[in-house]
Amino acid sequence: MTNSSKLFHKVKQANLKYGLITNGDRVAVGLSGGKDSLVLLYALRLLQNFTPLEFNFVACTIDLGHGADYRPLVEYCAREDIPLVLEPTNIGRVVFVERREKSPCSLCANLRRGALNRVAMKHGCNKVALAHHLDDAVVTFLMSMAFEGQCRCFHPKTYLDRTGLTVIRPLVYVPEKNIISLCRQLSLPVVVNPCPASGKTKRQVIQDWLASLEKEHPRVKQHFLTAIEKSLWT
Secondary structure, X not given: OOHHHHHHHHHHHHHHHHOOOOOOOEEEEEOOOOHHHHHHHHHHHHHHHHOOOXXXXXXXXXXXXOOOOXXXXXXXXXXXXXXXXXXXXXXXXXXXXXXXXXXXXXXXHXXXXXXXXXXXXXXXXXXXXXXXXXXXXXXXXXXXXXXXXXXXXXXXXXXXXXXXXXXXXXXXXXXXXXXXXXXXXXXXXXXXXXXXXXXXXHHHHHHHHHHHHHHHOOOHHHHHHHHHHHHHOO
């Protein structure tokens, strides 16, 4: 099975189980320029082309003001005939200059989600697609236990009362290693993340530990995901 076929199978499986995308949906896809969001964009195009689903989507990039070069994304979306909205913000300044957050990731994520939701509503979307994959779900689950003493994780599909938007995560069954392979195979235009906090987070600590555990127990991530599904996603 090719990397594209594996991706299509996993995304279709998640869509069938959780009803992520239905006919008539207009989806705002959070496109950061990282490998995950680019593969998500590709996955939605596969769903358009190879399933009976009738929906459309628009790529939405929230510029945090860190000086990232988004020209490769603009060129890629134009080449693939994908509508792209590039939204400038001062989120980077708020988080690192005005607030001087010691643990900036949570605040930054909340501000980015808020900006993305506003763009989605402005452009007539009823759903927002985020690129969290299988590994993200497992790491989030482990972080909540390790650092909060709770068992929590995002859900594949969440309705937001205040906005009327539904947040979906079509890649929840897709392992990160498959995303990396596919991104290289397709030569997707990954944009370098210039965030000052990149690589210094608690999340990275858990990711490193999980990677070492996986060397001894290759199916450990899948087992964690099964536990999440049975306890939190039912």
